[in-house]
Amino acid sequence: MITSGEIKSRLWDGATELRGSMDASRYKDYMLGLMFYKFLSDKTLETFRNTAGLGRISESELVEEYTQNREELGEELDKMIQQALGYFVAPEYLYQKWIKDINTGDFEVQKVTDSLNNFEKTIAVTGDSDDFKGLFSSSTLDLTDTALGSNLNERNKSIKALINLFADLDMVALQKSDVLGDAYEYLIGQFAMESGKKAGEFYTPRQVSEIMAQIAAKNSNIQSIYDPTVGSGSLLLTVGKHLSKEVQKDLSYYGQEKNTATYNLTRMNLLLHGVRPEKMTVRNADTLSHDWPEDPSQANVGVQFDAVVITHHTHSRIGIKLA
Structure with missing residues (x-):
């Protein structure tokens, strides 16, 4: 079977050759x-x-x-x-x-x-x-x-x-061996580097994701995790990888994303990584104007998550500064 390194090289070389000036x-x-x-x-x-x-x-x-x-x-x-x-x-x-x-x-x-x-x-x-x-x-x-x-x-x-x-x-076969998900993440990262400033719309640098994931994963009893500006979903997946296999099986992923193209990318990325449909809930919405819906079982009570992770790149585009 083709290795992770081989597929990454092949796909990125192909992308570079085919996209031309796009x-x-x-x-x-x-x-x-x-x-x-x-x-x-x-x-x-x-x-x-x-x-x-x-x-x-x-x-x-x-x-x-x-x-x-x-x-x-x-x-x-x-x-x-x-x-x-x-x-x-x-x-x-x-x-x-x-x-x-x-x-x-x-x-x-x-x-x-x-x-x-x-x-x-x-x-x-x-x-x-x-x-x-x-x-x-x-x-x-x-x-x-x-x-x-x-x-x-x-x-x-x-x-x-x-x-x-x-x-x-x-x-x-590539998904079962984790090669497919790794290759998809690699391509997202490569496209992010090529996109420059636009990358902030869909990608959190791996080093940042790793640090945030290690902090979040200190709580080994996580059953749900939410990213209000989910981008490509890479940050959610990185947190999941830092949890035990047993915890990963029942982990529920939540996210919101304003950009429709990026929202689609999020769902594809989670599914390619083997996240079951019933364990993912992603909304195409602006978190600043439409916060996560209330808990359907409790009026006027927001849905509770075991962990929330967020990077602030989307806020800078609308003039909000975070201290």
């Missing part, structure tokens, strides 16, 4: 968004494999089996996968279908747009559905953006190159 803070949304969609597709296929009791077969054979079974079982299969994951990716919208179309010369950017739009329709109607809604909204992943190319042919070329960057990566 601002790093903007290109990250496309790269990390499509990387996450590959993860969703791979999780769907793995869940189908387990549900169908299939052994080790090639990915192309697995896609074919999934397609045939869905034709036969329809909504019954959809619901089985949806119940396990909270969503499903239909065979015709799999990341693997994009790759096949690229290889056969049938690829069109519109097919990617259709796939991302369709994902919204496959989310289970549960209390955790907000963890997936709007992840690929056009406000953050606009595939008609001229920054990807001045015309349709150039945009097709840019998106194809980005899709191929993740084509042979088994995201499920």
Whole structure:
């Protein structure tokens, strides 16, 4: 299997080559968004494999089996996968279908747009559905953006190159070995360095995160942690890593983020690190004007958290100074 160092080097070299003159803070949304969609597709296929009791077969054979079974079982299969994951990716919208179309010369950017739009329709109607809604909204992943190319042919070329960057990566296996989450965090950090001042919108430097995490983790009985300006979610995850494995299993992550693109990045980052949907609650809101909602079981009482961590970079943009 590819090592953590190899995947980090490969992905960042690819990002540097492919993004051209596009601002790093903007290109990250496309790269990390499509990387996450590959993860969703791979999780769907793995869940189908387990549900169908299939052994080790090639990915192309697995896609074919999934397609045939869905034709036969329809909504019954959809619901089985949806119940396990909270969503499903239909065979015709799999990341693997994009790759096949690229290889056969049938690829069109519109097919990617259709796939991302369709994902919204496959989310289970549960209390955790907000963890997936709007992840690929056009406000953050606009595939008609001229920054990807001045015309349709150039945009097709840019998106194809980005899709191929993740084509042979088994995201499920990489997640199980913690390589995927590490690589995602690495890319976020690299994009932050490239973005300069804009990095404050989504990234807390690792050294700062480590110090804050060590302080917060001194309380070994933490069951919930909240970041009012959550950014990419890296600070929450760093605190989690400093807790025991047993505590991590039941740790609940809470966060608020004003910027919609960064809010989407937060949810993707937590899910890629194996945080279960029922253990994460992230809101797209401005903490200064909309504080965390009251405890639904106690009127006029705010929700209580075992630990709260925050960096103040967002306040400086609106003229608030912290002593």
